[in-house]
Amino acid sequence: MVLGTGWWILIVVVALIAGVALGFFIARQYMMKYLKENPPINEQMLRMMMMQMGQKPSQKKINQMMNQMNKMNDKK
The missing domain is CATH 1.10.20 (Histone, subunit A)
Known part of the structure; x- marks a missing residue:
């Protein structure tokens, strides 16, 4: 079964949004941990x-x- 071009674009956009959100939360957690261990x-x-x-x-x-x-x- 072959998906249409519209479905592939939708999958790519959803994956991109999920990656950006996941990257943001991982970076936020890392920075909070870093600042707690190494206060300014x-x-x-x-x-x-x-x-x-x-x-x-x-x-x-x-x-x-x-x-x-x-x-x-x-x-x-």
């Missing part, structure tokens, strides 16, 4: 930034700022 700013970077701004960073202040940043990320 860590304590060491925060300490260096504070020292460059002329502040003497205490561990308490760094912990407070990290907690604030984590809370902001969790809300998103």
